[in-house]
Amino acid sequence: MSRFLIPVLFILSWLQALGAENVSAEEQQSRYVTLVYGDMSVLQDFNSNLRLNSTLESAIHQKNVITTADEVLAKVDIVIEKVQVVLSMFPDNYHVHVVLLPDVSEISRIYKEKYGKNVTNIAYYSISEKTIYISVADTRLRVLAHEIGHSVVDYYFQQVRPPYNIHELMAQFAEQHVTD
Numbered sequence: 001m002s003r004f005l006i007p008v009l010f011i012l013s014w015l016q017a018l019g020a021e022n023v024s025a026e027e028q029q030s031r032y033v034t035l036v037y038g039d040m041s042v043l044q045d046f047n048s049n050l051r052l053n054s055t056l057e058s059a060i061h062q063k064n065v066i067t068t069a070d071e072v073l074a075k076v077d078i079v080i081e082k083v084q085v086v087l088s089m090f091p092d093n094y095h096v097h098v099v100l101l102p103d104v105s106e107i108s109r110i111y112k113e114k115y116g117k118n119v120t121n122i123a124y125y126s127i128s129e130k131t132i133y134i135s136v137a138d139t140r141l142r143v144l145a146h147e148i149g150h151s152v153v154d155y156y157f158q159q160v161r162p163p164y165n166i167h168e169l170m171a172q173f174a175e176q177h178v179t180d
C-alpha cells in the first residue's frame with residue numbers, strides 16, 4: 001500500500017466534511033509563495049529533490065531557517081527571485097501557490113478532474129488559479145524554475161497575455177538560465 005494513501009484518504013474525507021474542493025492539509029506562507037502539501041513526507045521529499053546550485057544555495061544562509069518548511073520556503077523564494085532576474089520581470093504583488101503532490105499519477109488525477117484531459121506532466125502552472133502543481137518524485141530545480149517562469153510571465157503580462165508558444169519559450173529560458 002502506498003504510504004501516501006492513508007493521509008490522502010484522511011485529507012479527502014476531512015475536506016469533504018468541510019465541503020472543500022482542493023486537497024490541502026498543510027499551508028505555509030512566505031513573501032512570494034503559499035506552499036500546500038499533504039504531509040511531512042511529501043515536504044521532505046520535495047526538499048531533498050530540490051537541490052540548488054552553490055550560488056543559489058549560498059543565499060539560503062542569509063535566511064532564518066529552522067524547520068523543513070522554512071528551508072523549503074526559503075529555497076522557493078530564492079528560485080523565484082532568480083527567475084525574475086533571468087527574465088528581467090519584477091511584477092507587483094507576485095504571489096504563487098505551490099501544491100506538492102506525491103507523483104505524476106496525482107497530477108494526472110487532478111488535471112483530469114479539472115480539465116477532463118489525460119496528461120502525464122510532472123508539473124503544470126494554472127493561470128486561473130495562480131498555482132503550480134508539481135510532482136515531488138520528479139522535482140528538480142529546472143522543473144520548478146520552468147513553472148515559476150510561467151507564473152512570473154503570467155503576472156508580468158496582465159493586460160495582453162503572450163501567445164502560448166512565447167509563454168512556453170520564456171518558461172524554457174527561465175529553466176535554462178536559473179543556474180547561471
Ligand SMILES: [Zn+2]
Pocket residue numbers: 146150168171
Ligand atoms: Zn511550460
